[in-house]
Structure formats: structure tokens, C-alpha cells
Amino acid sequence: MEYGELALFQGIAGSEVEAMIRCFHMRRARFAPGETVCAYGESCGEIGVLLRGQADLLRFDYAGTRTILARVEAGDAFGEVLAFTPELGDCVEIVSAGESEALFMEFDHLMKRCENACGYHSRLVQNMFRLVTEQTRRLSRRVEVLSRRSIREKLQCYFRLCRLEAGSDTFLLPFTLSALADYISADRSAMMRELKKMREERLVSVEGRQVVWRGDGATERS
Secondary structure, X not given: OOHHHOHHHOOOOHHXXXXXXXXXXXXXXXXXOOOXXXXXXXXXXXXXXXXXXXXEEEEEOOOOOEEEXXXXXXXXXXXXXXXXXXXOOOEXXXXXXOOEEEEEEEHHHHHOOOOOOOOOHHHHHHHHHHHHHHHHHHHHHHHHHHOOOOHHHHHHHHHHHHHHHHOOOEEEOOOXXXXXXXXXXXXXXXXXXXXXXXXXXXXXXXXXXXXXXOOOOOOOOO
């Protein structure tokens, strides 16, 4: 993804983007699959934008249990100042889901008055807050899923949200079924058993990451 394609730089001329990268002392970094992109509590107040690839916002509790909080796509923003401070010994990290690359900048450079009087500084701030709003929406969507009591209800809620976002009954999951279990905070074996029942009832069809959802109007059960 080129700089001009990023929502962060929307409405900013290409020549100004390069100038702002120098002015804001932004840096680029590449990451291998499974590599930590950002560890909350150790990011020194940086904000990152994923340039290419995908990553996961993960929480590890004191027992080492992994929970996927959100999937980070190319163009999305992330960083400690955009999330929360880990408590109770939990660890929160952004982990690369494959080969990826990110652009980093210090939060202070974004919020303070530009010493060089960059004409597009305010536009950059506006764009960043749009990205924060989108991240908040995605985290709210996950809260909606987790608010359901049973595994079936969580799956139904998640599939409906995916269908609405895709605008079609057929859509691709953003991650594997194993990762989906982490996302809905369910035991993988129990989730797979529930998915099997839903397939047998013709509520859903799953082939790899492709899902066809037919379950609207079905009675949810535990």
C-alpha cells in the first residue's frame, strides 16, 4: 500500500506526504509472521498504521490464554494511546498475521502544533481521529458478540455482522476457525461441535474461510 492510498493521508497531496513523513519523524518497519509489531506498555507513545499485510490485537491473561480483540487490516491505526493500559498482569500486543509492514509516528508530533507550520497538519489529525473512530466501532462490534451467552448465539451474531459488512450472505472470515474461537472467547472443540450442528440444520455452510449464512430467523439455543 502506497502512502497516497492510506486513509491517514486522505486529502493530502503526495508531495506534502513526503514532507510530513520527514517533519513527523515517521519510520517504517517490516515484520515476519508471528512477530510482535507493538507491545502495549513498551510503545513509548507511538501510533502505528499498517501499510500492508494483517495483524491481530491480542490479549494474553496471567494464565497465558490468548484472546483476539480485533483484526488489524492494511490502513488501520493502532497504538497504546488508542487503546487501554493492561491491568491485572495481562499483556496486550499487536502480532503480525503474515508478512507485514507498518509506519510509526510519535503521538506528540501528531497532537502538538507543527513547528514548520505544515498546511496539512490539521487534515492529518482529522484523518487519524476517523481511524480511531473506526477502531472503536470494531471493538464495539466484538463487545456485541461477546455479550451473547452461548457459543451458538455468539456465532450467529458474528455471522450476521459479517454478512451486513459484506452486503451478501456469502463472505470470507478474516481469520481461521481456530482464531475465530479465540475471537468469540470459546473453546475451539466446543465451537466446532456447535458449527457442525448448525451445518446439519442448514443454518450455515463453511468451506475453509468462506461462509454462507442462512440462519436468520432460526431459534438460538445454548
